Amino acid sequence: MCGIVxxxxxxxxxxxxxxxxxxxxxxxxxxxxxxxxxxxxxxxTHKKTGKxxxxxxxxxxVNTDSMVSIGHTRWATHGGVTDFNSHPHSHEHLSMVHxxxxxxxxxxxxxLQGKGFxxxxxxxxxxxxxxxxxxxxxxxxxxxxxxxxxxxxGNSAFVFINxxxxxxxAIKRAAPLVCGTHHTxxxxxxxxxxxxxxxxxxxxxxxxxxxxxxxxxxNKDLISFYDSEGNPSENYKSQKQEMEYDPSDxxxxxxxxLKEIYExxxxxxxxxxxxxxxxxxxxxxxxxSLRPNxxxxxxxxxxxxxxxxxxxxxxxxxxxxxxxxxxxxxxxxNPILKEGDVGLFISQSGETADTxxxxxxxxxxxxxxxxxxxxxxxxxxRECDYNLLIRAGVEIGVASTKxxxxxxxxxxxxxxxxxxxxxxxxxxxKLIDKFSLLAxxxxxxxxxxxxxxxxxxxxxxxxxxxxxxRGIYYPIALEGxxxxxxxxxxxxxxxxxxxxxxxxxALIDEEMVNIAIVGPELKDKTISNIQEIKARKGIxxxxxxxxxxxxxxxxxxxxxxxxGLDELSxxxxxxxxxxxxxxxxxxxGTDIDKPRNLAKSVTVE
Ligand code: F6R
Numbered sequence: 219m220c221g222i223v224x225x226x227x228x229x230x231x232x233x234x235x236x237x238x239x240x241x242x243x244x245x246x247x248x249x250x251x252x253x254x255x256x257x258x259x260x261x262x263t264h265k266k267t268g269k270x271x272x273x274x275x276x277x278x279x280v281n282t283d284s285m286v287s288i289g290h291t292r293w294a295t296h297g298g299v300t301d302f303n304s305h306p307h308s309h310e311h312l313s314m315v316h317x318x319x320x321x322x323x324x325x326x327x328x329x330l331q332g333k334g335f336x337x338x339x340x341x342x343x344x345x346x347x348x349x350x351x352x353x354x355x356x357x358x359x360x361x362x363x364x365x366x367x368x369x370x371x372g373n374s375a376f377v378f379i380n381x382x383x384x385x386x387x388a389i390k391r392a393a394p395l396v397c398g399t400h401h402t403x404x405x406x407x408x409x410x411x412x413x414x415x416x417x418x419x420x421x422x423x424x425x426x427x428x429x430x431x432x433x434x435x436x437n438k439d440l441i442s443f444y445d446s447e448g449n450p451s452e453n454y455k456s457q458k459q460e461m462e463y464d465p466s467d468x469x470x471x472x473x474x475x476l477k478e479i480y481e482x483x484x485x486x487x488x489x490x491x492x493x494x495x496x497x498x499x500x501x502x503x504x505x506x507s508l509r510p511n512x513x514x515x516x517x518x519x520x521x522x523x524x525x526x527x528x529x530x531x532x533x534x535x536x537x538x539x540x541x542x543x544x545x546x547x548x549x550x551x552n553p554i555l556k557e558g559d560v561g562l563f564i565s566q567s568g569e570t571a572d573t574x575x576x577x578x579x580x581x582x583x584x585x586x587x588x589x590x591x592x593x594x595x596x597x598x599x600r601e602c603d604y605n606l607l608i609r610a611g612v613e614i615g616v617a618s619t620k621x622x623x624x625x626x627x628x629x630x631x632x633x634x635x636x637x638x639x640x641x642x643x644x645x646x647x648k649l650i651d652k653f654s655l656l657a658x659x660x661x662x663x664x665x666x667x668x669x670x671x672x673x674x675x676x677x678x679x680x681x682x683x684x685x686x687x688r689g690i691y692y693p694i695a696l697e698g699x700x701x702x703x704x705x706x707x708x709x710x711x712x713x714x715x716x717x718x719x720x721x722x723x724a725l726i727d728e729e730m731v732n733i734a735i736v737g738p739e740l741k742d743k744t745i746s747n748i749q750e751i752k753a754r755k756g757i758x759x760x761x762x763x764x765x766x767x768x769x770x771x772x773x774x775x776x777x778x779x780x781x782g783l784d785e786l787s788x789x790x791x792x793x794x795x796x797x798x799x800x801x802x803x804x805x806x807g808t809d810i811d812k813p814r815n816l817a818k819s820v821t822v823e
């Protein structure tokens with residue numbers, strides 16, 4: 219989704235901003251732009267639809283020497299994908315970028331138009347720029363931004379440059395924003411993602427909501443913070459920048475998605491090591507003190523499906539009831555949050571607006587909250603009382619793969635920490651062995667990828683796809699279908715195998731494919747369900763154990779060895795689904811790492 223980067227320092231401002239924007243490319247966007255203070259002391263804006271490379275081409279004949287600039291990658295919400303609607307938006311001595319949605323933009327625009335202000339774009343973002351501008355008649359910029367911000371509804375982050383003073387202002391409400399300083403380099407930076415600031419800042423600051431960040435070369439600290447009244451504020455968290463920038467070179471892999479699929483065995487092993495032998499022990503220890511009566515699990519997309527798996531772990535192992543709800547629905551359902559309940563939120567980015575809103579709902583009901591999250595320091599991480607990092611490393615492919623596996627496994631560790639065997643060396647050893655068995659089995663799947671590729675080639679052009687599974691394999695069916703549709707642009711649905719006959723079976727014919735996941739649990743019942751599809755001439759891709767009746771009804775068959783994996787086996791099967799989707803998308807020739815219309819981090823409701 220939209221990416222923001224701003225910089226002020228002695229030189230190379232535009233280069234630093236563009237480098238930051240490039241690092242955020244993986245998040246998905248449809249246009250890019252930059253505003254800088256040129257050598258004549260004037261704001262100069264360049265923006266282009268399409269990839270950053272289009273913007274770079276436009277800048278190639280421009281003198282971009284500058285000490286202050288802001289840049290943006292836009293994922294359109296209000297107004298089409300056009301150069302005009304791209305950010306930054308500028309008016310006279312101000313330029314601004316925005317991430318989020320202004321919910322009352324229409325009424326603010328009407329009022330401003332009534333006062334004679336006009337607009338160059340169709341965006342909600344420009345409304346804030348003009349609102350602030352209109353307030354400058356009566357007050358300085360700092361106060362105008364604070365006052366304007368109090369009038370906008372919805373979750374947003376804004377960053378301004380002021381041509382007159384060479385300063386940057388930034389402010390946010392429930393949207394990601396991070397500032398940074400590097401005193402040796404005499405520069406201050408701001409972004410929607412700390413990842414963009416690695417190398418440019420050695421200290422980073424996470425401002426609270428409604429806190430105005432002021433980046434100024436005239437300030438010896440380079441940065442200061444103000445509350446909504448304009449008084450100095452301490453409502454921010456600061457830490458040393460410890461992330462290292464790995465240009466995440468794809469190596470020999472054609473796509474990040476494939477690279478990330480292959481990283482899984484290593485990540486499974488290191489997750490286990492971290493929580494049983496490394497610094498992670500203290501986090502497990504901390505969550506082990508929780509005594510939940512009930513969990514409320516909430517997340518979005520792939521993370522939600524991981525949540526269903528985690529529900530199975532917690533209910534199965536701990537017998538603690540779990541209710542679960544999509545992040546986008548949670549707060550509107552008026553959830554029953556009782557004392558003793560615990561909210562559990564799962565997210566790769568830690569910035570998903572709907573997941574954060576669910577967490578906020580729990581927090582305001584004073585129930586404790588736990589995250590399973592990848593990005594340390596993200597909004598979700600900072601808001602939750604307890605955090606278990608999923609340690610997937612940077613995930614660049616928009617379609618989440620390794621994060622799903624790590625979410626599921628970290629959920630399994632949570633169940634362990636809450637269980638009666640926590641701290642028992644014998645049980646821990648058994649769990650560690652099971653993790654390493656999973657890593658081995660995933661290695662085997664990766665070694666036999668040619669079999670999966672062949673099937674992908676046979677089925678990629680069919681009419682539609684049903685992924686089916688039962689019991690603990692049902693969440694994997696849902697996740698398999700999501701992965702396929704997002705990267706191969708085909709219609710796919712995940713279904714509980716026993717449910718097809720209640721309606722969707724009407725769609726089955728010789729052009730429909732059933733990717734039938736069969737594990738040891740409920741095996742015979744699942745095979746009976748597949749028979750029903752076969753009887754209607756559906757094409758069966760059986761993924762399961764060595765079983766004669768399954769082999770007999772499968773048009774294509776992938777044999778898996780479930781022995782010893784027990785409750786972790788869905789994560790094993792899921793790797794097959796990931797590869798199947800990957801190769802089907804490859805045969806279709808889609809943009810696998812950056813599928814159309816999708817964003818990596820969904821920071822709007
Ligand atoms: C699918 C995918 C999305 C995300 C969802 C939540 O491959 O990546 O469905 O899982 O947008 O994102 P996070 O995990 O960042 O909260």
